[in-house]
Amino acid sequence: MSVDKNLLEVENLKVRFPTRTGVIEAVRGVSFSLGRERLGIVGESGSGKSQTGRAIMGLTDPRAEVTADRLEFDGIDLRSLPARERRALRGKRVAMILQDPKYSLDPVISIGRQIVETLRTHEKVSRAEARERALDMLAAVQIRDPKRVFDLYPHEVSGGMGQRAMIAMMLVAGPELLIADEPTSALDVTVQLDVLAILDRLVADRGMGLIFISHDLRLVSSFCDRVVVMYAGKVVEQLPASELANAQHPYTQGLLDCMPKIGADRHPLPVLARKAEWAA
Amino acid sequence: MTAALVADRVEVVFDQFRALKGVSVAVQPGESFGLVGESGSGKSTLLRAIAGLAPVASGSITVNGKPLGRRRDKAFYRQVQMVFQDPYGSLHPRQTVDRLLQEPLAIHGIGDSEVRIRRALEEVGLGSGFRFRYSHQLSGGQRQRVAIARALILEPSILLLDEPTSALDASVQAEVLNLLEQVRRDRKLTYLMVSHDLAVINHMCERLMVMQNGVAVEQLAAADLVSHNVAQDYTKRLLKASEGFVRAG
Numbered sequence: 001m002s003v004d005k006n007l008l009e010v011e012n013l014k015v016r017f018p019t020r021t022g023v024i025e026a027v028r029g030v031s032f033s034l035g036r037e038r039l040g041i042v043g044e045s046g047s048g049k050s051q052t053g054r055a056i057m058g059l060t061d062p063r064a065e066v067t068a069d070r071l072e073f074d075g076i077d078l079r080s081l082p083a084r085e086r087r088a089l090r091g092k093r094v095a096m097i098l099q100d101p102k103y104s105l106d107p108v109i110s111i112g113r114q115i116v117e118t119l120r121t122h123e124k125v126s127r128a129e130a131r132e133r134a135l136d137m138l139a140a141v142q143i144r145d146p147k148r149v150f151d152l153y154p155h156e157v158s159g160g161m162g163q164r165a166m167i168a169m170m171l172v173a174g175p176e177l178l179i180a181d182e183p184t185s186a187l188d189v190t191v192q193l194d195v196l197a198i199l200d201r202l203v204a205d206r207g208m209g210l211i212f213i214s215h216d217l218r219l220v221s222s223f224c225d226r227v228v229v230m231y232a233g234k235v236v237e238q239l240p241a242s243e244l245a246n247a248q249h250p251y252t253q254g255l256l257d258c259m260p261k262i263g264a265d266r267h268p269l270p271v272l273a274r275k276a277e278w279a280a
Numbered sequence: 281m282t283a284a285l286v287a288d289r290v291e292v293v294f295d296q297f298r299a300l301k302g303v304s305v306a307v308q309p310g311e312s313f314g315l316v317g318e319s320g321s322g323k324s325t326l327l328r329a330i331a332g333l334a335p336v337a338s339g340s341i342t343v344n345g346k347p348l349g350r351r352r353d354k355a356f357y358r359q360v361q362m363v364f365q366d367p368y369g370s371l372h373p374r375q376t377v378d379r380l381l382q383e384p385l386a387i388h389g390i391g392d393s394e395v396r397i398r399r400a401l402e403e404v405g406l407g408s409g410f411r412f413r414y415s416h417q418l419s420g421g422q423r424q425r426v427a428i429a430r431a432l433i434l435e436p437s438i439l440l441l442d443e444p445t446s447a448l449d450a451s452v453q454a455e456v457l458n459l460l461e462q463v464r465r466d467r468k469l470t471y472l473m474v475s476h477d478l479a480v481i482n483h484m485c486e487r488l489m490v491m492q493n494g495v496a497v498e499q500l501a502a503a504d505l506v507s508h509n510v511a512q513d514y515t516k517r518l519l520k521a522s523e524g525f526v527r528a529g
Binding site: 044045159188189190191192193196197200215216217218219221222223254255258259260261262263266267268269270271272 | 318319420449450451452453454455457458461462476477478479480482483484505506517518519521522524525526527
């Protein structure tokens with residue numbers, strides 16, 4: 001792969017859900033590219049941010065219709081890729097972290113075995129070596145006693161620990177692109193920062209590309225290099241995270257403005273006056 | 281002046297687990313008091329213990345000068361009402377908004393429901409067009425408005441708010457917080473509000489208590505948060521976390 005080539009190219013991505021009452025357009029022509037950087041996708045519920053992530057991952061509901069002018073990962077056209085090859089890619093080169101470890105880890109398989117399963121699906125490694133690498137990975141996400149946690153079931157660990165286990169599982173096969181869909185929203189604030197710090201270090205050390213999907217504009221801007229703001233299935237603004245204070249679009253400004261801040265005495269809080277033309 | 285709400289060394293025990301280990305708090309009439317802490321800190325349990333939804337093992341709770349017994353009577357619920365976190369779970373899925381608002385009036389034998397329901401919906405910024413809808417036909421913010429209307433329809437003096445906006449989008453949160461401030465001003469209500477978000481508590485409350493593992497860590501005025509005048513390490517950590525992610529090195 002040449003240095004200047006982007007890891008991911010998305011052009012005019014659309015996701016539509018045919019329903020009894022008509023077609024719902026969840027994503028309506030999203031375009032962006034991603035290098036080995038941290039990109040944040042921000043928006044409120046229903047903005048299409050998660051569906052964008054899922055479409056890249058190839059996890060869109062089969063009833064939905066996904067189209068794009070371009071959807072390439074490392075030069076591979078994802079639109080025409082056979083399901084079998086897509087599966088090989090998923091988990092190995094592109095991985096996804098979901099919001100709540102309570103629901104996204106298998107409740108009847110121990111944490112260690114879930115990590116080993118990922119590894120052995122994608123690489124020919126012996127049982128012993130897989131175990132060794134899973135333990136290393138658990139240590140890398142700063143789990144203090146990997147041997148003990150390896151044999152625990154998801155219900156036996158806390159939310160923060162579960163999310164670390166999920167990060168371990170997703171990174172064990174060494175992906176180049178990681179999509180994190182609200183990875184810390186289900187966690188307590190102090191735990192949130194620990195998990196983000198771990199994610200940040202691993203992404204930097206391994207030179208991965210990261211798509212960080214979140215509703216929290218402030219958090220995303222403190223964590224990512226670049227931010228894509230979505231509204232009603234469209235990208236309304238793309239900007240460097242450091243430039244967030246100078247956001248141009250009224251939606252981005254309104255979203256930033258309506259959050260209570262410690263020390264800002266504003267009563268009542270400014271509310272977001274939605275305009276029909278934003279969705280146009 | 282007697283306090284509106286006093287909890288004195290309240291303990292809540294579930295089987296062997298002590299969820300609240302002797303927590304005391306006093307809220308003055310017309311005050312808005314915040315409870316902050318992470319999951320498992322006991323902040324919601326304290327609220328539920330006051331509302332009679334969690335078993336109080338020892339300690340006492342006093343509302344408007346009157347000590348509460350083991351069971352809450354009807355008169356208590358005319359004074360104290362609660363708004364829950366999840367607007368998707370707290371409204372009956374097979375009742376219309378009208379029926380939902382009818383229920384507390386019927387329980388307490390209050391007449392002129394027609395007028396009261398119309399007024400309650402107006403007060404929370406929902407037109408009468410919402411009156412015969414089911415909760416699944418409403419957005420999260422609209423549902424939370426219905427939940428607030430249901431709490432207000434009995435004209436209580438104290439509202440217990442359990443994370444009323446944490447399930448909502450930021451822009452909707454702003455609207456609901458503004459609504460809560462508005463009705464508090466109009467009706468001179470007393471709030472006891474739980475949130476994990478320091479900024480929300482700082483915005484809504486004059487005083488607050490930080491909780492961790494079932495004990496009160498410290499009590500502060502909202503201004504102390506602004507000036508970072510906090511004594512406990514745990515509170516400092518929460519404050520730091522509320523400022524967002526800072527890259528190491």
